[in-house]
Amino acid sequence: MRRPHRPPGRLLSAVLVLVVLGGALSACRDDAESAPPSPAAHPAPDVLHGLERALTRRAAAVRRGDAQAFESGLAAGRPAFLREQRTWFANVAQLPLARFGYDLDRSTLVRDGKDYWVVVGRRMQLDGYDDRPVTAPDRFRFTPGHRPGRYLLASTTDPAWERAHHVQAQPWDAGPVQVREGYGVLGIFDEGSIGSARAIVSSTESAIGSVAAAVPYSWPHSVVVYAPSDTDFLTSLEGVPGDDPASLDAVAFSVASAPGGPVAATRVVLNPRMLDRGAPERDRLIRHEVTHVAVGRHDDRAPVWLSEGIAELVSVQPMAPQDRLVPEAAVRQARAGVEDLPEDATFNDAESGVHYAVAWWACQYVAEAFGDGALWDLLDAMDQPGADPDRILEERLGLTSQDLAGKAGRMIEATFGPDEIGARRQRS
Template sequence: MRSGVGSRVVAALLAAVCCGACTWTDEPPPTSTEPAQHLSASQFRDAAVDLIEQREAALREDDRDAFLATIDDDELQFVATQSRWFDNLSAMPVSDLRIEPLDRATPDADEDELHIPVDFTMRLDGFEERSVTQRLLYTFRQVDGEVGLVNDRNSERDRRTGWLPDPWDVGDVEVRESGSILAFFDEDTAPYADAVMKDLKSSQETVLAAVPGWSGQLVAYDISDFAGLEKRTPMKLWETGGVAYPVPVRPGSDEVAAVRFIVNPDVVHNSLQREFLLPHELTHVALGSRDDASPRWLTEGAAEYVSRSEYSVEQQRRMAGFAMTYLGVTAPVLVNGSDFYANPNTNYEVAAAACTYLAVTRGEDVLWDLMDAFTAEADQMPMSAAQIDAILEREIALDSLTLARESVAWAAAVG
């Protein structure tokens, strides 16, 4: 027995076949639509520049759909990474957003791709005094007269220029703000964010009390991608707790827009090490370029001194004495340059002892005055050991060897 539904389906099919068989027309079959016109070279260029302007407007207006509309839909991976990048920027306190094309050269008439270098500018509003500009290379493609962006970087060019990505360039970030502190975490480091932010605040107060003239503004990265840290540290990764580094206003410029710092999660998530690591790195942030001309033992030793400055003078002295005994330091030397990091444990502690000795016996301003004295002689860079000693003898009446010996003897004399 056939169901009523099946009967109706068969009847409908028979009617469709019969109607189709009886239909007749003298009109020719419809022709296929004509392909879209290929854009001329100048039209292609103008369309690409229009898309750049649309991207800038979309970023300024926080319009995600308009921003993604500038991208070629067929580039699925690029769409995904650009979506993530837009979402990251939307969560950040950014201002002065600009995308400026640098080259409007017309492509060859038969080319379907166009490369335009652009300057992308932004400022972390409230945390940096100046904007940062980075160079991007936009690649546009036209298909059937439609133009879309298919890439914003070039790997070969990035390797040649030494470009290092920021956290918001490589993954989803969690943004934390507290007063003048801005920090970036990712999925793996976010569980530690509350503890890190609390200690960043405490460390900020320590450094504000020790380093004159600092605004307190800071930008910190605590992310699980080690690429940025590994390429910035002069030491082995496992020896590195963090790195503070200057950010130029644009590639190749000597002008610094900000000093940011990136931490090693394996170290900073240890609460005992975090107590000393964070104020050390914030000291580098606070000093900015003030210590650029100083010998390495002074820059690192001063940061170590500040990291321990919450302790009493007696406790600081005991720390230095214990370190000298533990490391077996009998012939202390203050090391300058990249050699400082060849034996970091000993060199950091000898430098810390020297700077602590100076700060305790002569007042901590002596450290900043020394840095200013070295800056005044910056035209002699790089300085020889004799030039460094000449400045030391003029400013504190000690050469580096005598300072090292006196500071270690001072630390060892504690009862």
């Protein structure tokens, strides 16, 4: 499954969404239900300086892994908030941080009694995984400390503001995580999924090698994989194919360096049901998603059938031919005749299994008839602004989309029809 659907165009590995990351942690209920604060009228410079110093101390404590200094910046008398902050600190301490810091937006300062709310941008770059720092906006609340000019953090969440600004908590923001790292792999697990960590990390390491051998583009040969035991993060993604995140086995999603900014990384999240699947099925799925990571933005404007077909084709290469399966519905459709390639808008509907199979075998035909390079040439040509995929197919391959769909269907029927399946069973 590729990444969520992208704004103007289609930015995805199932269709791309630039995800706005946020540092949302649950705070005390009275923070969320307090009376609406009023803007601070010409706040004294020492207030802004005090808040900036508080954020500077917090960032330094995180970078040093200094729990005592970190907790000294928190308001007292809030046990639930303290527990959540300790969990967050323990989570982030496991991450390979190349950069970490905060930026305070002075124009957003709002006074609420003796306290202040302000929008803060958290800058975080995962070493070896993010091309650049990712700035995640959120709204923090500060309260005066015992010493003049010193402010303590009292809340890191404002639910109404987060909903209005589409802030999305990452796994390390939302609850305890367990981090495991392999060669080019950063795996994010939790207590319920940590038992699968070795298998997932190993599978992803192998996938990186397989995909690197197949994909001609330059990419860092590294990937962050979220493998939680629940679907909370998966279902929080916006614009996913089919609009039903829980139905997806996995999604590759893009992370923006800032809201509306360039992409800093493409990450993968697995549906918890994949943790217990057999190794061949799980490994194939991970190779598919890693292919989307490697292709990156080279398929932003290309039709979904091409980007998904390429990912499927790459994902099955390490498998024995008899293990490369398609759904029975795809075989039935092939017998009835495949009239055209799947459309973007309906690719991930109830017939998605058929669409993936047709896309795969359309790419399989192109690779066998014209060579692997023809697929990447098609992708590059179709990814250009204003490109007409049908015209490009005809000019480069002498095929209409209906021609290619028909050839894909006939290959599926020949490969997976009753006679061929019986012959496979006898050979095995």
